[in-house]
Amino acid sequence: MSGFIAALLWVGLVVFVGFTARKIRQYWKTPAPLKIPTTPAPVTQTGVVFRMAREVVLFESLFKSNKWIWVFGWMFHLGLLLAFFRHLRYVVSPENFMWPVISNVIVQSFGQYAGFAMVAGLFGLLARRIVVERIRYISSPSDYLMLLMLIVIGVSGLVMSFVSHIDVVQLKMFVMGLFGFDFQNLPESGALLIHLLLVVVLLLIFPFSKLLHAPGVFFSPTRNQIDNPREKRHLAPWAAEKYNDHVDK
Amino acid sequence: MADFETPEIKEFIGIPALQEGSMAHSSPFIAKPDHQESLGFPGELVENWQQVALEKMDDLRTRYRSFQVFLDSCVKCGACTDKCHYFLGTADPKNMPVARQDLLRKVYRRYFTVAGKYFPKLVGAADLTEEVLDEWYSYFHQCSQCRRCSVFCPYGIDTAEISMAAREIMDAVGKGQKYCNEIIGKVHTIGNNLGLPGKALANVLEGLEEDVEDDTGVAVKFPLDVKGADILLVTPSADFFAEPHIDGLIGYAKVFHETGASWTLSTTASEAGNFGMFIGSYENMRRVSMRIRDAAKELGVKRIIFGECGHAWRIAYSFLNTLCGPFDFLDQNYPIPQHILEYTWGELEKGTLRINKEENDHMTLTFHDSCNVARGSRMGDYPGGQFDYPRNVIKAVCNNYVDMDPKTTKEATFCCGGGGGLLTDDLMEIRVKGVLPRATALKSVVENEGVTHMAAICAICKSQFTKTLPYYGFTMDQIVSVHQLVSEALVMKGSEQEAELDGTDGDDTEE
Ligand code: HEM
Ligand code: SF4
Ligand code: SF4
Numbered sequence: 142m143s144g145f146i147a148a149l150l151w152v153g154l155v156v157f158v159g160f161t162a163r164k165i166r167q168y169w170k171t172p173a174p175l176k177i178p179t180t181p182a183p184v185t186q187t188g189v190v191f192r193m194a195r196e197v198v199l200f201e202s203l204f205k206s207n208k209w210i211w212v213f214g215w216m217f218h219l220g221l222l223l224a225f226f227r228h229l230r231y232v233v234s235p236e237n238f239m240w241p242v243i244s245n246v247i248v249q250s251f252g253q254y255a256g257f258a259m260v261a262g263l264f265g266l267l268a269r270r271i272v273v274e275r276i277r278y279i280s281s282p283s284d285y286l287m288l289l290m291l292i293v294i295g296v297s298g299l300v301m302s303f304v305s306h307i308d309v310v311q312l313k314m315f316v317m318g319l320f321g322f323d324f325q326n327l328p329e330s331g332a333l334l335i336h337l338l339l340v341v342v343l344l345l346i347f348p349f350s351k352l353l354h355a356p357g358v359f360f361s362p363t364r365n366q367i368d369n370p371r372e373k374r375h376l377a378p379w380a381a382e383k384y385n386d387h388v389d390k
Numbered sequence: 391m392a393d394f395e396t397p398e399i400k401e402f403i404g405i406p407a408l409q410e411g412s413m414a415h416s417s418p419f420i421a422k423p424d425h426q427e428s429l430g431f432p433g434e435l436v437e438n439w440q441q442v443a444l445e446k447m448d449d450l451r452t453r454y455r456s457f458q459v460f461l462d463s464c465v466k467c468g469a470c471t472d473k474c475h476y477f478l479g480t481a482d483p484k485n486m487p488v489a490r491q492d493l494l495r496k497v498y499r500r501y502f503t504v505a506g507k508y509f510p511k512l513v514g515a516a517d518l519t520e521e522v523l524d525e526w527y528s529y530f531h532q533c534s535q536c537r538r539c540s541v542f543c544p545y546g547i548d549t550a551e552i553s554m555a556a557r558e559i560m561d562a563v564g565k566g567q568k569y570c571n572e573i574i575g576k577v578h579t580i581g582n583n584l585g586l587p588g589k590a591l592a593n594v595l596e597g598l599e600e601d602v603e604d605d606t607g608v609a610v611k612f613p614l615d616v617k618g619a620d621i622l623l624v625t626p627s628a629d630f631f632a633e634p635h636i637d638g639l640i641g642y643a644k645v646f647h648e649t650g651a652s653w654t655l656s657t658t659a660s661e662a663g664n665f666g667m668f669i670g671s672y673e674n675m676r677r678v679s680m681r682i683r684d685a686a687k688e689l690g691v692k693r694i695i696f697g698e699c700g701h702a703w704r705i706a707y708s709f710l711n712t713l714c715g716p717f718d719f720l721d722q723n724y725p726i727p728q729h730i731l732e733y734t735w736g737e738l739e740k741g742t743l744r745i746n747k748e749e750n751d752h753m754t755l756t757f758h759d760s761c762n763v764a765r766g767s768r769m770g771d772y773p774g775g776q777f778d779y780p781r782n783v784i785k786a787v788c789n790n791y792v793d794m795d796p797k798t799t800k801e802a803t804f805c806c807g808g809g810g811g812l813l814t815d816d817l818m819e820i821r822v823k824g825v826l827p828r829a830t831a832l833k834s835v836v837e838n839e840g841v842t843h844m845a846a847i848c849a850i851c852k853s854q855f856t857k858t859l860p861y862y863g864f865t866m867d868q869i870v871s872v873h874q875l876v877s878e879a880l881v882m883k884g885s886e887q888e889a890e891l892d893g894t895d896g897d898d899t900e901e
Contacts, residue, residue: 164462167458168455168458168459171451171452171453171454171455171458171459172453172454172455173454173455173456174453174454174672174712175672175708175709175712176708176709176712177456177548177551177708177766179537179540179541179546179548179765179766179801180764180765180766180767180768180773180776180801181768181773181774181776181777181801182768182773183773184771184772184773188773196544196545196546200544202469202541202542202543202544202546203467203469203542203544205541205542206469206470206473206542206543206544207468207469207542210467210468210469214467214544266467269468270468273468274407274408275405275408275468275471275472275483275486276466276467276468276471278408278483278486278489279466279468279471279483279486279488279489279492280466281466281512281513281514282511282512282513282514283505283509283512283513283514284466286512346505349503349504349505350505350513351462351463351464351465351466353462353463354462354463354464354465354544354545357459357462357463357545358463358544358545360455360459361456361459361460361463361545361546361547362455362456362459362546363456363537363540363546363547363548364545364546368768368773370707370708370709370711370712371707371711371725371726371727373711374711374712374715374716375711375712376712377453379453380672380712384672384673384676384713387680387683387714388716
C-alpha cells in the first residue's frame with residue numbers, strides 16, 4: 142500500500158509540474174498584441190509590480206467587488222498557504238537553510254489553526270455556490286466537486302492533527318524516503334490515506350482545470366501591463382510581421 | 391413606442407432575480423454579403439462553419455494572450471455576476487459577464503482541453519452546434535465591451551476581449567453584424583461612419599461658421615483640408631450634424647480660435663470612431679486608423695487632437711501608436727495623440743481663455759464617465775487623469791456641479807448601454823434596458839441634488855442617451871457635450887458677449 146501511494150504521489154507530482162510548466166510556457170509565449178490594462182493603471186513597471194502584489198496577496202479587485210466572496214476566499218487561500226508551509230517540515234530537514242523559516246512560531250502555531258480557516262472559508266464558498274442563485278447558475282458539477290475535495294483534504298488533515306494523531310516521525314521518514322527513492326512505510330491511518338489520495342487527485346487536475354487561475358493571474362494583460370502606450374510603441378511579433386509595412390525599414 | 395416593456399426605474403440599482411431566456415430573442419440584423427466581403431469576410435455562413443470557427447478560435451488563442459488566459463482562468467467565483475448593466479436591466483442570466491464568457495468557454499473546453507474532451511458534462515463543456523452559434527450571435531451583441539466586469543474580476547478577466555473574439559469568429563464564418571460591418575465599409579470607402587462626402591462636410595462647416603458669427607460676431611473658422619496647419623482635429627462624424635454633439639464641435643472651434651491655434655479637419659479622416667475594435671478585427675481597426683496617419687502626413691500637421699468620443703479615444707490613446715506608429719514626423723513635445731480636453735484644460739490652466747461661468751448658471755451639471763475613456767485610456771500624465779480632466783473643465787466653466795453615486799462613476803461607471811456596436815435601432819430593447827443603471831443614478835441626483843443636465847464626452851453616449859433616456863421620463867436636451875459648456879461660457883475677444891460683459895456694447899439696454 143505504501144509503495145502504491147508513493148508511486149501515485151510521484152505520478153501526481155510529475156503531471157503537476159510538467160503540465161503546469163507547459164501551460165505557463167504557453168502563456169509566456171502568447172503575445173498580447175494590444176495595450177489593454179484596465180485603467181486607471183500604473184504608468185511604471187514598479188507600479189505594476191505593486192498592483193499585481195495587491196491582487197495576489199490581498200485580492201484587491203475582489204475586495205472592491207464582493208465582500209463575502211472576498212472574506213471566504215481570502216480565508217481559504219491564506220489557510221491553504223499557511224498549511225502548505227507547515228507541511229514543508231516533512232520535506233525539509235533541520236540542517237536545511239529553509240528550516241528556520243518553516244519551523245518558526247507563526248507557521249507552526251498559527252499554521253496549526255490555519256486548517257480551520259481554510260475549511261471554514263471553503264464551506265462559506267460552497268454555501269454561496271448553493272444558495273446564491275446567480276452563482277448556482279454559473280456552476281458546473283466540477284465547481285462543487287472541487288470545493289468538496291478541498292474540504293475533505295482539509296478535514297482529514299485536521300482529524301490527524303486534532304483527533305486521531307498519527308505517527309509524525311514515521312510520516313516524515315516516508316516523505317523523505319519518497320524524495321530519496323528509499324521507500325518507507327506510511328503510518329497506519331484511514332484519514333491519512335484519504336488525505337494523500339485526494340492530494341494526488343488535486344495534483345492531477347491542477348493543470349487541466351480552473352486551478353490555472355494561480356499562474357494565470359500573473360499573465361493577465363489587464364493587470365500586468367504598464368499604461369504607457371503613447372510613450373512607448375507596443376508591437377507583437379505577428380503584428381510586426383503582418384501589419385507594419387507603413388514603417389520604413 | 392415599442393414592443394417591449396421599459397423596466398421600472400427604482401430608487402436604487404437592484405440585483406434582479408434571474409429570468410432565464412428573457413433576452414434570447416434579441417439579435418441584430420445580419421450583414422449582407424457585400425458588406426461582409428468588402429471587409430474580407432465570407433458573404434454568408436460557410437458550409438463547414440464549425441471547422442472554420444474552431445480554427446479561428448485556435449488561431450486567436452495563439453495570437454491573443456488575453457483570450458487564452460481568460461478562457462482558462464475563470465474560477466466561477468461569481469464576483470462579476472451583478473456588474474453588467476445589461477444583466478441589471480434585463481435579468482437574463484446569460485448577460486452576467488461570466489455566463490456570457492461561458493457561451494464561448496464551453497466550446498473552448500470541449501475542443502481544446504483534456505477535461506472537456508473526456509468529461510464534458512462534468513466541466514460544462516458543449517459541442518459547437520447551430521443553437522450555440524445563434525446564442526453567440528444574440529448574447530455577444532448584448533455586450534457593449536465596456537469592461538466594467540474586468541474591473542471587478544480578481545484576475546481582470548475582460549468580457550470585452552471575449553466578445554471581440556466571438557465576433558471575429560462569427561465574421562470568419564460569415565455571420566457578421568450588419569450595423570458594424572456596413573459602417574466600417576463606409577469608412578473605408580468614404581472616410582466616415584455616416585458616409586458624409588467631402589462636399590457635404592464642407593457645406594456643414596460653412597454653415598457652422600455663419601451660425602457662430604451670427605451668435606458672437608466673431609469669424610470663427612472651421613478649416614477643412616488645410617495643408618500646413620499645426621493641428622489635425624479628428625472627431626466623430628456625429629459631431630457634424632447630431633445634437634448635442636455639434637455644440638461640442640463649436641466649442642472646440644472656439645477654443646482653437648481663441649488660443650490662436652492653426653488647425654484643420656480632414657475629409658479623408660473625418661471620423662474618429664473606429665468600429666474595427668467592436669468586431670475584434672486588428673486588421674480593420676488598423677485600416678481605419680491608417681487614414682488618420684495618412685491624413686496627418688499629407689496635410690503636414692505637427693499634432694493630432696481627438697474630439698469627444700469614448701471608444702475612439704481608447705483606440706487613439708491605447709492602440710494608435712501600435713497600429714500605425716511611430717509618429718516620428720509629428721512634434722514630440724505634445725502627447726501623440728492628444729485629447730481635446732487635455733488641450734482645453736491646458737489652456738484654462740494657462741489662463742488664455744476668458745470664462746463667464748454665469749452663462750451656465752441655468753443648469754446644474756453632472757458628468758457621465760464614458761466606459762472606454764474611464765477603463766481603457768487616460769488623460770494627462772498620471773493614472774486617473776481621465777476622471778479629473780473633464781470634471782476640471784466642467785467646473786472651470788460652470789458654477790453648479792454634482793457627481794453621481796460613486797458606485798456608478800469613474801472606474802465603476804456604467805456604460806450608456808449603446809456602445810460596442812449596439813447603437814442601432816434593431817437593438818432598441820437591449821439599449822433601453824441597458825441604460826437603466828445610469829438612468830437610476832441620474833434620477834437620484836436630479837431628485838435629490840437638483841441636477842438638470844448630464845454632460846458626456848462620447849458621441850455614442852450622447853446619441854444613446856438622447857434616444858433612450860426619454861423612455862424613463864428625461865428629455866433629450868438634458869444631455870450636453872462638455873465642450874458645449876465651454877462654448878457657452880467662453881468670452882471670445884471681440885465678441886458681442888465680451889462687449890456686453892464689459893459694458894462697451896454700443897446699445898446696452900438691459901443688464
Ligand atoms: C497565486 C496564487 C493564487 C491566487 C492569487 C488565488 C486567487 C484566487 C481568487 C481571487 C479566487 C476567487 C475567490 C474565491 O472564490 O476564493 C480563487 C478561487 C479559488 N482558488 Fe485560488 N488563488 C491562488 C492559488 C490557488 C491554489 C494553489 C489553489 C489550489 C488548491 C486554489 C484553489 C482555488 C479554488 C478551488 C477556488 C474556487 C473557489 C470557489 O469555488 O468558490 N487557488 N483563487
Ligand atoms: S464588458 Fe460590459 S457589457 Fe460586456 S459583459 Fe462586461 S460589463 Fe457587460
Ligand atoms: S469575477 Fe472573474 S473569475 Fe469570478 S466568475 Fe467572473 S470572470 Fe470568473
